[in-house]
Amino acid sequence: MNPVSTNTELTTLLSALASIGGPLQWALLASAVFLGLVSFMPSLKKIRERALCVVVGLLATGEVALIWFHWRLYAITAVVSPVTGETTGHVAVSMWVESEKLFVWALILGLMALFAKRHRSELLPGVCFSLALITIGAVLWGQPFTEPLPQFLGQYRGYLAASGSGDINAAMGAYQGMESSRAYYYNTWYMWVHPPLLFISYGAFVMSFVSTIFMWIRRHSSYEETAYRWARLGYLPLTFGMLLGFPWAILAWQGESWWWSGKVNMSIMMWLLYTAYLHGRLYLRRKGMWRVVAILAMLSFLVLVLTYMTTYIVPGAHSYA
């Protein structure tokens, strides 16, 4: 591997992604803003449905572009031992890290909104508005096409620079860092399963939250049933995804105090609250219990949002994810 030519290939790939994704980002932003504006206008029901289709279509197109980008990235990002000169492997960066997380969340929520049937007409305004917000966040904050994977590319470019510097100690240090990231983070099976499971649950919990709001306002149990159906769909991948994190964390974060890191704290809290909600609703017919259940459901969702934000604002083992 020649660090200079690899760097040039990387730059070419990033330019290609920006040229495809730049206009797509603007189109997504415009359609998401439009979707947000028409969300709560009853007279524009048909237009809202079409705007939803457009946003989901653009998100799906963007995801295809990102899959292509990651495929090409894998081919380029070889890791070579500075001692033997042999390639030890490539970096397989999954499509739901760093700048791409909100994008995946938006796509999953959009698909759920498209296929939702129960109380569809009532839920859609709230869900479309949430989708618009997440999509706008994905475009403005994440910038997955114009500023992709800043942490990974920073690390890999640092590794390339160290490899080409002629300083064997610097090259060895950068190589070991890259190999460690590859073995315990990017290339682990876990990174290909854990985040998408959580994003499926996040999408379902948005649907559940909107339904709970309706239950609270209209005081009708059928909305509670809808909220529960979405919550159980979200709880299953949430539980399985979080459980999967345990053996991986023991191996990858050996010796680190990860139990009380911000993201782990908040994730456990979120799971505990959703568990409490699902247990609480077993007693839904007790007097006043529906209020407790509704408050638990809304609180759980609030914590979900905070859990997502924690990655960015509280340092800890998940900060780089």
Place this chain on the structure above:
Amino acid sequence: MPRGEVGPVTRTNDTAAHRRPWDFGLTIATVVLLGGLGAQSFIGTLYSWWATRQIPLWTQNGYYGFVDTMNAIAAPQVLALVVVMGLCVPKRLFSRTALVAVSAGMVIAGVVVWAFTGSTAQGLTVYLTLAALIQVAVVVMTMAGARGPSYLTQGRMTKIGSGLLHLGFVIFAIVVVALQRSPFMEPVFWTSAVLTTVGTIMAFYADKFAVRRVRPVTPED
């Protein structure tokens, strides 16, 4: 309860729920403990967010002290949660009097092991193992269609699912308490993960899998 149609198909009626104050008490205790741990997690996160901004070099110097404090606060809550989780198991199988005796026996066994070994982890492991054994019996009896186990939910698939997922959680608790550094960690963990997931699917979606067996009508009927 808001007006309108009846809620989930898996829930039993009011009277049955009122007949089980023990169930309700345990559920409330679980919710309170989960809420307490949740609140601690939230306050801890806020504190670490504040500390990293306000206290110089906190991540290097203060973080480990923070972890110790959090552990000390969480330990009694986690202990109580594990005990409550264990107490949730025999309630399916025993009558009120026997239930108190079995629950007390489990706690005493755990305390005795803790007193002899001086290890909270070993005491909890014994307690949880007893809970897991009872839960296995509950699941087997539910699968066999025995009348013994009682549930808040209805439908055999839902009950089996509920039994399996709670068994999965008890086994996961054993992994966390006792097997983190054991070579058995991975197989036991995967057993708990599969039980929890399959149990959750069955408990949530039993109505989707249910096969209704209709006895053909004969002239004698």
